[in-house]
Structures are given as structure tokens and as C-alpha cells.
Amino acid sequence: MDMVTKLKPGIPCGTCGVLRRYLLNFSAAENKADKIATAHNMDDEAENVMMNLFQNDFEKMIRLGPMSGITQYGGFVPRIKPFMFISEKETMLFSMINGINALHTPCPYSGFGFRGVISRKIKELESEIPGSKRNMLDIMMELKKAHAGAYAENAGTRLVNCAVCGAPASGEICEACNLKMQIKRLKST
Ligand SMILES: [Zn+2]
Secondary structure (H helix, E strand, O other), rough: HHHHHHHHOOOOOOHHHHHHHHHHHHHHHHOOOOOOOOOHHHHHHHHHHHHHHHHHOHHHOOOOOOOOOOOOOOOOOOEEOOOOOHHHHHHHHHHHHHHOOOOOOOOOOOOHHHHHHHHHHHHHHHHHHOOHHHHHHHHHHHHHHHHOOOOOOOOOOOOOOOOOOOOOEEEOOOOOHHHHHHHHHHHHO
16 A cells, blocks of 8 residues: 555555455455455444445445345355444454454554544544444444345446456456556556
């Protein structure tokens, strides 16, 4: 990401997300895993809910939740979030007390951009109105339940296999391969 920020101006979260999902999916396929469990916690998911709220992206909001990802297409491994209802502080304390070697330092770029603003606002809200984070998740889950089926998991997205790497893609070349080519081009100039 340090290299990417030097080559591509702006916040690298989008690039990181694309490459991270690509690597997770690749590794899951290599290990024949049928699920990818990520360590997204209550704080992360509350951020997602609020970001979608302020971006007026209802469809994206109701795709959140403890299980996500397109499941009907071979090559995509569904993601599950077992820590979704546990706060960041609790997961951190649990791992420290139990000697689990987890990374506790936030991403150096996490304070920037839209997510950074939302993250700070949620922390303020939670200290003034305790329970805010959990309530945001609960309302998202209610909306999700109420609109189940209204938005099929991959409605409107026709998937094909990427011409370069073979991973599921919505175009001829997947986002990750496109990015890798862009970075390669920038590096050579
Ligand atoms: Zn590809």
C-alpha cells in the first residue's frame, strides 16, 4: 500500500480492498475452504452501516451482515463474520488475555477518508449514547430480514471468469488484475 500511495494519488482503501478480497478468495480456493471467516467486529460493521446510510445505498446496506459474498457462483467463497456482535475493544482484550498473537495496530491509512470520519463519529456517539453501535447493527439486520429476496444476492451481475487469472469477474478482466496492470504501468513510467 505504501508503494501504491506513491504511484496513485489519493486514499488507497479501494485498492487495498480489491487486492485483499482477491488474495482471500485465491487462498480459500487453494485450501479448498468453503468459508472465509474474517475478524470484522461490531465497530467495523457499524461503520459499514453508517457509510451506506450517508451514501444512500440501501442495497449495499442490506447485503451486510454475518454472511456475505456471492454464493451462487463457483469460485467465490462466502465470507462469514463471527465477531460481528463483539466490539473491537472486547476482541482486543480477549486476544491479549489469552496470549493470541494478533495485530492490534490500526492500518496507517485508516484515519483518512470517509471511513475515518465515520469511525470517529461512531466513537463519539457510542460514548454519549451507549449501545449506539449495537443498535445500528440491529436495525440493519431488521431491514435485511424485511427485504430478504427483494435484492437477490447477485441480481444484475452477470459473472464470467477473468481472462487473466480465472477468478470470477463482472467484466473480461477482474478488478484485481486491472489494478495490477495499472500499477505495473505506473511503475515503469
Ligand atoms: Zn483476474
